[in-house]
Amino acid sequence: MSATRMQLLSPRNVRLLSRGRNELFAGSSGVGYGPRVCSLTSPPLSSSSPGRALSSLSATRRGLPKEKMSENGVSSRTKVLTIDTMNPTVKKVEYAVRGPIVQRALELERELNEGMKKPFVEVIKANIGDAHAMGQQPITFFRQVLALCSYPELLNDSTFPEDAKSRARRILHSCGGNSMGSYSASQGIESVRQDVARYIERRDGGVPCNPNDIYLTTGASDGIVTMLKLLVCGEGETRTGVMISIPQYPLYSAALAELGAVQVNYYLNEEKCWSMDLSELQRSLDEARRHCNPRALCVINPGNPTGQVQSRQCIEDVIRFAARESLFLMADEVYQDNVYAEGCQFHSFKKVLFEMGPEYSDTVELASFHSTSKCYMGECGFRGGYMEIINMDEEVKAQLTKLVSVRLCPPVPGQALMDLVVNPPQSGEPSYDKFIKERTATLSVLAEKAKLTEQVLNTVKGISCNPVQGAMYSFPRITIPEKAVKEARDKGQQPDMFYCMKLLEETGICLVPGSGFGQRDGTYHFRMTILPSTDKLKILLNKVKEFHQKFTEQYS
Amino acid sequence: MSATRMQLLSPRNVRLLSRGRNELFAGSSGVGYGPRVCSLTSPPLSSSSPGRALSSLSATRRGLPKEKMSENGVSSRTKVLTIDTMNPTVKKVEYAVRGPIVQRALELERELNEGMKKPFVEVIKANIGDAHAMGQQPITFFRQVLALCSYPELLNDSTFPEDAKSRARRILHSCGGNSMGSYSASQGIESVRQDVARYIERRDGGVPCNPNDIYLTTGASDGIVTMLKLLVCGEGETRTGVMISIPQYPLYSAALAELGAVQVNYYLNEEKCWSMDLSELQRSLDEARRHCNPRALCVINPGNPTGQVQSRQCIEDVIRFAARESLFLMADEVYQDNVYAEGCQFHSFKKVLFEMGPEYSDTVELASFHSTSKCYMGECGFRGGYMEIINMDEEVKAQLTKLVSVRLCPPVPGQALMDLVVNPPQSGEPSYDKFIKERTATLSVLAEKAKLTEQVLNTVKGISCNPVQGAMYSFPRITIPEKAVKEARDKGQQPDMFYCMKLLEETGICLVPGSGFGQRDGTYHFRMTILPSTDKLKILLNKVKEFHQKFTEQYS
Known part of the structure; x- marks a missing residue:
């Protein structure tokens, strides 16, 4: 830090920096912030507030401050981007x-x-x-296939099991130029989407799943934010409201804040093991309708942060509620393999929806989300995930496909891993016993x-x-x-x-x-x-x- | 498709679907759309327009249509999410x-x-x-290290070169639980950011780089969209404008449309090999100031789609222009190794900025972007990238760090690959000759x-x-x-x-x-x-x- 800079650091600036550090900071990097505070390379904050700067400057076109001369004659420009002139919705985000x-x-x-x-x-x-x-260990088979896909020379290595090799060959064959280094289709690799569809059909006792309804994502978070993005419209009293459980996983509140949507809280019933309560849903919705346009209902099951598993009856009630009240359902089901309590069982919203008959299964709009990050695999770093969308308007779906194409594709190693999760070793294959x-x-x-x-x-x-x-x-x-x-x-x-x-x-x-x-x-x-x-x-x-x-x- | 549905498909609906397909669709999946058009599972589009639906329904609370009975008595709900009720900014996106x-x-x-x-x-x-x-082949060393990181058992395999192993050990050591399956810090793995900083210092002839100014990203696109997101504010005449070259890479126009920012076009000079023209920048800016608040200037160098390499003089002029006009500079430098023409050389905005002296290097706000997807490696599928931010206001930086934390972290394999790109085999190491x-x-x-x-x-x-x-x-x-x-x-x-x-x-x-x-x-x-x-x-x-x-x- 130059001496000039140091002199300009007033107690107020230091206080502001501390605020930045202690209240706003949300990252987890070990070195992220501390050292930076002590090695400021930016002008003091007192000059970065346009309001203040303006008072000491001759305002230029559109009132934008330009330069001023500091005490030693070095030109010191007002920052373009300050806490006062940045995107206000980003400031509202908390995580x-x-x-x-x-x-x-x-x-x-x-x-x-x-x-x-x-x-x-x-x-x-x-x-x-x-x-x-x-300390949880990765599934050996998954990592073997990923290594084979990363460095296909290993396909000649006799120490790798044959089922890992055939899985790797299939994935590579679906990649442009047989390389995970190629972009995939924006919706995700076709063969992976097919495997996801078959997985869902098995999971849901044969309820059909169309691979074209599957979108691979960069972790479940990406899918959730993308779906919320599609849903947001209107201003003031017609602004989209989204119902989320309280307690919630803060991705939801953060995404809604960023998108400028209205967060509509419904409370889980702590006394009844964090179950969903229909009368509470109704109360929440009725109140919200006085000031916004609630259009979606988000459910996390099994629950984060609350660890509950919703009963089949509850899910059916929620679907009926969503149908009656014209709500788009979003089911965050990333913990679908994490069910521990006796008498509890995971029921997918999709399965229950289809068991309720065509009155519901032909009409209720549902997006459900899964991920490689949780369950027994816990592969968070690969950022793999998928969403299945049901009964989505075809024109909206075309828009969704267009939207995801801008970011080109989800990470291909994450897609490969998602493929392995939905298509693990089968009985009779060499890696089956170890996998189980x-x-x-x-x-x-x-x-x-x-x-x-x-x-x-x-x-x-x-x-x-x-x-x-x-x-x-x-x-x-x-x-x-x-x-x-x-x-x-x-x-x-x-x-x-x-x-x-x-x-x-x-x-x-x-x-x-x-x-x-x-x-x-x-x-x-x-x-x-x-x-x-x-x-x-x-x-x-x-x-x-x-x-x-x-x-x-x-x-x- | 049920017979009922089929009967409801009017010529208008088919036309609408075709529109969705031919004009709006932007994905590249082989099976993405064609079959889907023929296997509609959603109600016909004529009933999904609220305007139309309302005319035939008794309006309910807040004018939301609920259900109607179709001819055969099956209940057919109006979709919650239709082309008319979806996020209007998403509709404006093109790619x-x-x-x-x-x-x-x-x-x-x-x-x-x-x-x-x-x-x-x-x-x-x-x-x-x-x-x-x-058909371009991946760099062997990169893929060896990725395989080692994916399946660390291979560290015992004597066929892998020692430098690949030591690189893999270093990356794994920086991962929680020594696994690429752990989330990294949201800003990116610390050791990778350190390597990026050293790479930038070497590239820029010793201009210092602070690892805390580096954010790893999910490809360069992610970084660019994140930076634009921070910059957008205001309404009407004070809405943020962002200057982009024409021709441009359509990520920029797509992101600006989605964020509701004003796209401010400046034209590259085709007659002078797509160079940037100061008078054109000024014209563009002056015109834009009549209807919005231009706050940022984006430059792609080497150029996409135009393939030019800007001269050092041009970059200096652009920096001076940005400084004078209070514009935040965004330098998309993902093709920094792709320079072919004699007499052409890549000059980073950062280096030129610092060579211009403290009047500029202490004040001009700059974000520059790099990626694993281009250059000699072409590893698009891994979605690796970084951005370096210079002279960013500390409070804004804290907000940026918070914002990226919501999505947890960029894909770790992409971070590992970025690390290898900025820290490839060195002279004397076993893999050096092959790499070169x-x-x-x-x-x-x-x-x-x-x-x-x-x-x-x-x-x-x-x-x-x-x-x-x-x-x-x-x-x-x-x-x-x-x-x-x-x-x-x-x-x-x-x-x-x-x-x-x-x-x-x-x-x-x-x-x-x-x-x-x-x-x-x-x-x-x-x-x-x-x-x-x-x-x-x-x-x-x-x-x-x-x-x-x-x-x-x-x-x-």
Whole structure:
């Protein structure tokens, strides 16, 4: 930083920078921000506000400030892009899963590595559904095929099983020039879409699936945002509203904020294991209709962050509700293999829709989403996913296809991986036994950890926790004493953020406050993943228990 | 399709569907649309227009139509999402590179495969910069490392070179749980960003680069759209305008349409080998200021679709212009290794900016974009890329980091590949010679084909073609006889679309009409890639020559 710059850094600027860092930052990069704050290369912020700058400058065309001379005569231009002149919808976006608490966790990790003394020896991150990062091993077969596709010379290597090779050959054959380096069709590789369609047919007991209704995506997030993008229109009272569950996965609120759509909250019933409540849906819709045009209903099943698995009856009711109220259904079903609780079963919206007969299956518009990132494979980094769209207007579908073509195609390795997920080794193939063994092991460990989490947390006075029926998360309710609520408010923090931040500083455990997902006013929660290894999970749960007891004592 | 549905298909509906297919469709999937048109599962379009539906229904709350009974008593709901009720900005999006001509090319390919007789034996696609699809081979080292990262068991395989292994170990070490299946930091893997920064420093003769200014992206497209998203604000006369070259790469117009920003055209000077003209920039800007707020200037160098390489002087002039006029600079530099013409050299905007001294390098806001998809590697399918942002306001940067966190992370295999591109084998390492040999071979073949394309096309009366100094495209100007222009207009087609469609039908050659990129009124062009193998390129060029002569005769 030049001396000139340094002199211009006023306390206000430093405060603004801190704000940027602590309140707005949501990335998780280890070095992302800290050093940058200390090595400013931009002009001081006081001159980057057009309002301020204008007062000291002769305004030019259209009121755009241009240059001014700083004290030492060096020209210092006002920034074109400032917090005041940037896209206002982007500013409204929030994403708690990678928010300030994660940033602090990374700082603590760095400090530990640098030898700083802490009341803990390691940071345990249970903030994000990132299975491999928590030690889950990839499925061998999947990775073998990906290696073969990446470097086809390996097709001559006799150590690779034949079924992996034939799968790789089939994928490569579907790629331009037999290379994963070619763009695919924007909708996704044709043979992969065919495999997805067959998978859905098997999953749904034979309900037909047309490969032309499948769009491969860059993770499920991409598909969800694309669908929401199609749905948004109107202004003011006719602006599109989208119903989302509260608690929700914050991708939904972030996308709606960015698109300028109206977020319409419906609350899940915590008392009934986070089930959907028809009367609550109706209340939410009726209220929303007074100020916007609700057009879509989003459901996450199995639930994120709440870990519930909706019953078949509930899904049928929701479909009937959507049909009656003319709502486009969006079913986020990325945890479809993550069902642990006895008596629970995954029912796809598509299957239930078709079982309800043509009155529904011919008319209700549905988009459902799946991903390579969750279930037993947990391959988040490959950004694979698909969506199936049902009963979409043909002209809209043409627009959708056009829209996705602008970004050319989803990553081809992610498409290949999606193909393997929907078309894994079959009985009789050389890799079958190993595949089943690996899949079963991962899912049964997850089921154990789901049970363990519920059990331990429910032994703590002031924490109550629904069963983790599915997905990868527990979302327990926590009692926060009045004194702590007050202290948090005084600090300008949400009480559960205050709680989680304190937990992190004292124990090294990184959870996400419930306020990042939404919750009923006056209630507090946190989301924790069940992904740490069983040993670490036990440590984590005991530390949470101790912390909660201590915290409660301290503030009562 | 049910009989009921079939009966409801009126000629109007069929026409609408055709419109969807021929004018709106822009995907490139082989099976994408054709079969679907014949297997409608949605209600007829005449009932999906709310206006029409309303007239026959008792309007419900907020005027939303609900259900009606069709003739046989089956309930048939009006669609929630129709062409009339979808996001209007999405409808405005166009993307010629995967437009109707490509769709037709795929149909022709299918027809040929089915044994249908055509006046050609194969379809030659020169519509998209998709090198591997046209037979270019991947760099062995890159693919070895990707295979090692995908299936780390291979680290024990002695047939892989040590430098590939050490590179793979370093990448894996930077991944959570040592797996590419983990999410990375949203800004990208830290070690990759460090390697990118060192690459930029080497490329730019030592101009410093901070890894915190690097954001890894899902191809360059992702970075460009993200930057544009930050810049858009205001309404009416204060709406953000973005200056783009004409001809342009249609990602820009598509993104601006989707974001509702104002596209501000400046024309490249075809007479001076598609150079940028300062007086034209000024004209464009001054005109735009009458109706919007131009805030950014986009430059593609080397040029797409026009293949020029801007001179250092030109870049300096452009930077001075941007500084004077308070414009945020966006430099699309994805073809930075694709420079063929003698006397031409790639100059990065960053380097020139810093050579201009602190008056500029401390103030001008610049984002530059790179990708794994072009240059000598041509790895489009992996969707790797990065952007470097310079002089961005710190608060805006925090917002950018937050925004990218919502989508979690760019695909990790693409990040790994980007790492290899910026940190390829070094002299003395086992893979170095092979890497240099492969890279040189690819680039010199491209240089030959650039020359060949220019030479052959310029022998055709009625075609004139600037030298292909860089990138992967030629954008020749074609003379279209008045009679052909009239026939095209009568058909509601752009004359160069008419020309290219005819070329495709008669020769099997797939090019993109100039109208998809923008051109001066009354001029016509096409874009062709120089990517087909030399043999095929010769065939292609001769066929274009013959076709043009015949076409000219026919219509004069």
